[in-house]
Structures are given as C-alpha cells and as structure tokens.
Amino acid sequence: MSLAPRVVLVHRTTEYEELVAHHGTHGQAAFFLASRDRDIDEVAERHRRARRALADVASAIPLTWRQSQVERGDLDRFLFAPEDVVVVVGQDGLVANVAKYLDGQPVIGIDTDPGRNPGVLVRHRAAQAASLLAAALTCDAEELTMVEAVADDTQRLIALNEIYLGAVGHQTARYRLGLEGDGGVVEAQASSGVLVGTGTGATGWLRSVWQERGAALPLPHPTDTRLLWFVREAWPSPATGTSLVAGELSAATSLHLTVESERLVAFGDGMETDALELTWGQSVRVGVAARALRLVG
Known part of the structure; x- marks a missing residue:
C-alpha cells in the first residue's frame, strides 16, 4: 500500500511573538513600540491573522493524510520526503527560504496578510487550501528556475x-x-x-x-x-x-x-x-x- 501524502506546513515566528519573547510581556512590548510611535494592536492583529491562517490550513488537510509543521529557523534541520506537499503560510520570502531544501515537491503559497505582501509566490488564501491540496498531487505546477x-x-x-x-x-x-x-x-x-x-x-x-x-x-x-x-x-x-x-x-x-x-x-x-x-x-x-x-x- 502506498504511503499517504504528508503535508508540511512551513511558517515563521511573527513579529509579535519575537517582541514578547524579547521584552518578556505584552505590556513591555507595547511600551517599547509606543516609544517608537507604533501601536502593538496592529502588530498583534497581524499575529492573529497569521495564526488563524495556519490553523485554517491545518484543518483543511484530509484526515487520511499525515501532517507536520516546521518553523523557518528549523528548515536546515528538517528532512523533507519525496511524497510531501509543502504549504508555505506567510510571506513571499518564506517560499524562497524553503525552496533550496526541496527537490520536486509541490509547493502551495498561502498569503497570511493580503494587501501587505506582494503575493508573487504566496498567491492563495487559507480558504482555498482544501481545493489546492486536492489538486496538488495531480495538477501541473509552474516550474520556477x-x-x-x-x-x-x-x-x-x-x-x-x-x-x-x-x-x-x-x-x-x-x-x-x-x-x-x-x-x-x-x-x-x-x-x-x-x-x-x-x-x-x-x-x-x-x-x-x-x-x-x-x-x-x-x-x-x-x-x-x-x-x-x-x-x-x-x-x-x-x-x-x-x-x-x-x-x-x-x-x-x-x-x-x-x-x-x-x-x-x-x-x-x-x-x-x-x-x-x-x-x-x-x-x-x-x-x-x-x-x-x-x-x-
């Protein structure tokens, strides 16, 4: 029996997570941003959109398929398999980050912040994940040099x-x-x-x-x-x-x-x-x- 496909969700730590990790608390991060005329609510909202998109894509994976997640900082230690379908949830640059670790696996780019990202490589929305995953193993993919x-x-x-x-x-x-x-x-x-x-x-x-x-x-x-x-x-x-x-x-x-x-x-x-x-x-x-x-x- 052939092995079920594995969906690998690639994401990165958000700016909000980095700020809280560095300053210790939400309040301290808010104070730091305020001193630079920035509002933490906007940063936190982008964080929520990114995490919601990641959750929506994960829930769209067929129950019979396997799944895994990898953060950008761990890509050089992650082993991709030939049967993987790679879903990049984030910005265009994240697709470039993962590309060198792949060898023919299909890649789906999901834009977590439409209007803020150019969307050159992350061309889709999280709501399209189910149909994209269904087509990923059979449709012709664009081969980027x-x-x-x-x-x-x-x-x-x-x-x-x-x-x-x-x-x-x-x-x-x-x-x-x-x-x-x-x-x-x-x-x-x-x-x-x-x-x-x-x-x-x-x-x-x-x-x-x-x-x-x-x-x-x-x-x-x-x-x-x-x-x-x-x-x-x-x-x-x-x-x-x-x-x-x-x-x-x-x-x-x-x-x-x-x-x-x-x-x-x-x-x-x-x-x-x-x-x-x-x-x-x-x-x-x-x-x-x-x-x-x-x-x-």
Whole structure:
C-alpha cells in the first residue's frame, strides 16, 4: 500500500511573538513600540491573522493524510520526503527560504496578510487550501528556475532569487571571472561582488541593479531557464578590468570565478548566515540549477 501524502506546513515566528519573547510581556512590548510611535494592536492583529491562517490550513488537510509543521529557523534541520506537499503560510520570502531544501515537491503559497505582501509566490488564501491540496498531487505546477553555485571542493548552494558572491561585509572582492561554455575571456577584477539572479528574483535585488544599469538586458520570466548576472562597482586599475560586468546565462553557460582574496563568500536569497566559504585559489561555478521549484497555482 502506498504511503499517504504528508503535508508540511512551513511558517515563521511573527513579529509579535519575537517582541514578547524579547521584552518578556505584552505590556513591555507595547511600551517599547509606543516609544517608537507604533501601536502593538496592529502588530498583534497581524499575529492573529497569521495564526488563524495556519490553523485554517491545518484543518483543511484530509484526515487520511499525515501532517507536520516546521518553523523557518528549523528548515536546515528538517528532512523533507519525496511524497510531501509543502504549504508555505506567510510571506513571499518564506517560499524562497524553503525552496533550496526541496527537490520536486509541490509547493502551495498561502498569503497570511493580503494587501501587505506582494503575493508573487504566496498567491492563495487559507480558504482555498482544501481545493489546492486536492489538486496538488495531480495538477501541473509552474516550474520556477533556480540558480546554483558549485565550488571546486563540492560545496553547493541553491537559491530561488539570486546568489551573491563577494567579500564579507560587501567590501572589495578580488577574483578572476570568465564564462564557461562560451569561449570568452577571463578577467581579473576588483569589485563589490557579483550578483546572479533568476526571473523570480527579478522583482527584488536583481531588478534594482538592472534598473541602475539602464535595463539593456531583458529581465527573465520566473520559468525561463535564463539568468542575468551583474558585477557590482567594478574597479578599473592596471591589474583589474571592467569589460565583463553584465550578461545572460543559459542552461548551457555558467560563470566561473576564481578567488584572489583571502576569503570570499557565496550566499543565496539574502541568507548570509548560510554561505559557502571560499578561500584564495578556490573556484566556483554559477549557473542554472538542475532542479526547479514546483509552485502550485
């Protein structure tokens, strides 16, 4: 007999919970917010909406299915199974947080605060959970392209929005940069780092750099197997160049970076605490990831 599906509810600690945990009581948290011209009632109401949405989704899970919950801070210790259906209850960024831990499982995004969240990845309401769960195992999901970085020591990082490579603290990074699969040149550079992003990331950090550069390259769609990359603030000198500062990557091409600093890092989706550590002489390849995020609806 086949194993019943398991629904994994992914959520995060609310701002209200963080405030009460830090200040000890509701009253102390209210006093703290009032000193900064904020009202705790608004924060508490958003907390109630988030918890109500989580409860509504949990109650919509079929009785014959299994279920589990995981908080964002525990994602790196949670083991997802192939038969899981992942329901993200929260903000768009929470989908990006969980994406790198998945391998083909369908994902449903539930918006807990409509009108406050953009709703790019959390596209549904809690009231739709029952019908979405029923369709999750049979309907075609949208496959969102992801980006990966693979170091020469087998370290690997996958991200949904973008990967940044550079120095800790965004100081000057030194490296050699080239394109693999394109027969291009290799150039020594000193810059504030390299950003490689997907079509999903084109609504965030990647878009801001793209706009700054004059939007010469078309932004990819989230399902396009195409990435954009930009070198941030490349510095020209007798030893470093600025001819390779932007471009596209297809599934057949990738960026190749060799470290010429004492230490560089690569991190994805803004999660600097979960980074690849790269030392002088190491190399890393960045390109389209073999896996994609399967987003329902």
